[in-house]
Amino acid sequence: MLYKELAEKIVSEVRRLLDEDIIVVDINGMIIASTNSIRVGTFHEGALLASQRKEKLIISEEDQAVLKGVKAGINLPIFFQGNVVGVIGITGKPEAISPFGEIIRKMTELLISESYYTEQFDWQSRSVEAFLLDWFYLKEWNERFIDRAHLLNIDLNINRQVMIAEVTQDSAFLHRDVWLSILSWHEKGESEVISRWGNNRIIYLLCPQKQKTNYSRNKAKRFQQFLTECLKTDVSLGVGLTISPTEITQSYHQAIRALNACKTNRHLIFDEDLALDMILDEISQQTKDDFVQRTIEPLLSDEELVLTLKTLIENHFSLKNTAHTLHIHINTLHYRLKKITELTNLNPRNTDDLFVLYLAIQFLDN
Structure with missing residues (x-):
């Protein structure tokens, strides 16, 4: 002592x-x-x-x-x-x-x-995080695992929906007072679990209520807003599907996938809303790297051309809006697009080539 x-x-x-x-x-x-x-x-x-x-x-x-x-x-x-x-x-x-x-x-x-x-709080936090890690990756439950759940007051008999929040701060962002505020969020249900997850993430095991329409969506939005106000920084939130306790690993990986799909202007994504991102998430990093090298590698030394291509995609391929966003004349934009074609042999005006360029930019950002 x-x-x-x-x-x-x-x-x-x-x-x-x-x-x-x-x-x-x-x-x-x-x-x-x-x-x-x-x-x-x-x-x-x-x-x-x-x-x-x-x-x-x-x-x-x-x-x-x-x-x-x-x-x-x-x-x-x-x-x-x-x-x-x-x-x-x-x-x-x-x-x-x-x-x-x-x-x-x-x-x-x-x-x-x-x-x-403080020691007791740290022990509790580490214990819950370690338990959840085992829960997500343990193939079979043993007696010791069930005893740990009982000790930590975690109910293994109810369906869960995994939410993972990511903040744009370093590992010191969750000092004790802030963490206590997050744990005591007034909307956290009695059987729900909130835990620190690595250096800059927070995991929330939600217990959905079927009788309430859009319950999970509305609560996820409020939780994200609460974290943003509490931490005074941007917070991205990925949400998996509701899963039985023995299959919670699925919801966890879905939440990770949804979090990875979050863009600058989309801080909250539900895995059930994903389409193309589901496929992109299954592609290995090595394949993504190879794809970038084979397509837009000649552009990587020219930040202006990369920015032009990104802005074109962000503006849904509208030349007028792209030129306006970049504060350049439309003729200048045409010149840059022509240069992109010359360097990559991919024409942004061609649908197939445009899709290839889009994928390359997505992989580059990853």
Whole structure:
């Protein structure tokens, strides 16, 4: 409970209030942290007595000659959940430092309590994430798996729909306070599960309600909006189909596929709405790389031509809108398209060639 790193943090925090020597001692009377490094690892009889008696012990200058390893000051037992977990000692004239005693004790106990609940929270988060990973990839359930589900209060008897959110921040985006807000989302059902998923993703196991039309779609939209407001950044959300608990892997992979299909202007996609993306997702990355090299590789050194081709696709192949978006004259656009044809032998005005160029751009973005 009172480990060395936490003890050193306590010493550092208390030192901000008092310019005195401070020690933190375990219940066996051994000093585990101190402003005076020489004292670390030595025995402190006064702290041991304070721990055993469960009360503050004032040490006078006379006591220094009687008790082993002590200096004049006060020793305060530290309580957590009704038990003494250590002692904090402050060197100095007892009459000068005693008025600060209860404040220091309370502050120390708050630090220990915060550390404990942070550890419990981290353990719970890691355990749920690890369990879900096993659930998605475990071919057969064994007794241990079922016991873990029971321990984590996860119901294995109801249908689920997997949603995966991805945020545009680094791995530090989910600090504890933000994560607690996400876990306590007021619309999260009793049997539903929310978990961190890697560095920048959040997974949500929704329990759909058949009697409510568009229940999942509406809730997914609200969850995405909630995350966007909570994290203050763009959030993409992919949603799989509703699946029985033994086949949840399907919904998971569908959610991943839908998430991969999310575009800049489409932050929420349901797998059931996918068409072409279903096929593209099945193509290996090596095949995609080879396809790009065989088609638009000559363009890759010219960012202007690549941008022109992308803009043409984004504007649904409208030359007028493409020229307007690029802020260029229509004749300039015609010149660039002609250059693309010369370099790739693919003509954007030809339907077959245009489809090849479209695929190449999709693979390039991937």
